[in-house]
Amino acid sequence: MAPDAMRTAAHSLSDATPLSYWLDDPGKPDALPALTADEHCDLLVVGGGYSGLWTALLAKERDPGRDVVLIEGNESGWAASGRNGGFCAASLTHGLANGLERWPDEIGKLEELGGRNLDAIEAAVARYSIDCDFERTGEIDVATQPHQLEELREWHSRTEELGFTGVEFLDREQVRTHVDSPTFLGGLWDRRGVALLHPAKLVWGLKQACLGLGVRIFEHTRALDLAAQGAGMAVRTPYGRVFARQVALGTNIFPSLVKRMRPFTVPVYDYALMTEPLTADQLASIGWRNRQGLGDSANQFHYFRLSADNRILWGGYDAIYPYGGRLNSDLDQRPETFLKLAGQFFECFPQLSDVRFSHAWGGAIDTCSRFSAFFGTAHRGRVAYAAGYTGLGVGATRFGADVMLDLLSGEETERTALEMVRSKPLPFPPEPFAWAGIELTKRSLARADSHGGHRNLWLRTMDRMGLGFDS
Structure with missing residues (x-):
């Protein structure tokens, strides 16, 4: 990151609250009492x-x-x-790609059950009057490198051949009518398969x-x-x-x-930023009229979306595995990751160079092989x-x-x-093998992102073992 860009990124984070934006809410309910008897x-x-x-x-x-x-x-x-x-x-x-690779004979049923499950969530939100800003906007998977665009085009053709519908291919001009970033080369819009909400x-x-x-x-x-x-x-x-x-x-x-x-399972720490609310002019400068969720197509990917009050959540990219799989609340805050994310945000949306971040947070999620x-x-x-x-x-x-x-x-x-x-996934090996394998995979994925998507021998071996990961 150039010195000027680093200063801009650092300045944008100076007032960020070290807490999940979603949990920093005056409507948060009081805790219920603890159990104190059998x-x-x-x-x-x-x-x-x-x-x-x-x-x-x-x-x-x-x-x-x-x-x-x-x-x-x-x-x-x-x-x-x-x-x-x-x-x-x-x-x-x-x-779909992960499911098709692992369970090709039942992927149609899995997709059907998944669609029914999302419909049931939407129905439950309505039935119980859950005010969680539920929006069935869909998600656009965007390409920011030429090889990603070609991969999206090929994947779209394959899904159509397999009979999976509801996904629309967008070229550079089309995707930028939805969300305007100079980094976007195209995308796939899943119109109904994703809803956005206040978690x-x-x-x-x-x-x-x-x-x-x-x-x-x-x-x-x-x-x-x-x-x-x-x-x-x-x-x-x-x-x-x-x-x-x-x-x-x-x-x-x-x-x-x-x-x-x-x-x-092992823990992986994920990180996110939330901007201050965009003004009408700032929002107009990037479009985003249909409010879809977005994610880019890199192995080290970003996910981003608008909140109900027109903030942008920007997260992902770094995934930190702590040696030994030990949970550590100190890892919930990682300034070097926040600085990296902020710089990448301004690369994606240079028209928002004066925007600041109100919240910066992280935490562990579980993953399996x-x-x-x-x-x-x-x-x-x-x-x-x-x-x-x-x-x-x-x-x-x-x-x-x-x-x-x-x-x-x-x-x-x-x-x-x-x-x-x-069925069950393969368990992770004991340390130091788990840490070494995860770190080698992360570095290999980063190298693939910077070398036209080329997967090295380690990643190809992992693919053959059913352990490859490319999203």
């Missing part, structure tokens, strides 16, 4: 993010008489569910909906361990135990209470889990909640019959 229930849900809240809500919708308790170690939505970009995608497989308000709305249906929620109640207890399970917390016939684990990035599942969720049971079917959403969990967690409830019911459904649900 409790008994039919179903215990562990985790107060999207995964846990959807599970509790759907459990009560399926059986209003079921006694459901949810415990959350902090406050609902404080982690990834309250600090993500707010892209609610229909894809259950971290994109924290979705959490808070789901929490209120759960309470309205009779779910008992205890916050600041950390689950310490899980053990069989008679015909059910017992989960120990700091001030009491919860005895439940069944347990659903929605803890994602946090160490699983089913210890054998811990090697299947297949980059989309996996599922299973433990303790003779009395415990179900879902994890590994890899940053695309705003929508897919509702599907995962249905899967966990299906698994706990013991009945085969169209979801539990899926190979995606019945």
Whole structure:
């Protein structure tokens, strides 16, 4: 970055609040009391993010008489569910390309289920009057390098041949009529497959909906361990135990209470900036009349979108894996990444050179070796889990909640019959091999971005093993 550009980027960050914009909201609800005595229930849900809240809500919708308790170690939505970009995608497989590569024989069914899942989220937002700025705008995947444009064109042709519709190819002039950046060379617009929303308000709305249906929620109640207890399970917390016939684990990035599942996920730290609200003139200078979400096509990609009050969220690019997979709140703030992101923002939108950032934040998400969720049971079917959403969990967690409830019911459904649900990703190796492999992959992906998309021997080997990642 040139010295002048670095100074501009640094100045734009000088007043940024080190907190997720979504959580820095005067409407944030008060925390609920902690559990302080033993409790008994039919179903215990562990985790107060999207995964846990959807599970509790759907459990009560399926059986209003079921006694459901949810415990959350902090406050609902404080982690990834309250600090993500707010892209609610229909894809259950971290994109069609990843799903087609891994489950070609059932990708049509997975796409159908994903579309139905997104429709169900939209319906639930309306049914429970969840004020979360839900907009079914779609998303444009933009090319910023010539090889990316050719890849998008080829991918569009392939999806049409396979019968997947609803995606429109945009050339340079067309994409810039939607959002005007001199870096955009073209794009693919998925018109219906993505909604944008306020992620924290979705959490808070789901929490209120759960309470309205009779779910008992205890916050600041950390689950310490899980053990069989008679015909059910017992989960120990700091001030009491919860005895439940069944347990659903929605803890994602946090160490699983089913210890054998811990090697299947690792934390990756993701970062985002939020601008101050754009003026009418600033917004006019970039267009963005249809308010789609956007993401660029690089391996080290950016995601960006407008908020309801016309701020721009700009995130992605750096993905930081801490050695040993240890969660560390110090990594939530990373000035060198914020400076890099700010500089890249002004390269994308030079017409916004006087814009400043109001918020800068980061945090861990969970990923697995297949980059989309996996599922299973433990303790003779009395415990179900879902994890590994890899940053695309705003929508897919509702599907995962249905899967966990299906698994706990013991009945085969169209979801539990899926190979995606019945199979597991490869676990990550122990250290130092996990760190070395992830770092080598990151460096190889960055090199591919700067060398016309060419994937080196390491990436080609990973592709052959089913571990390649290009988004």
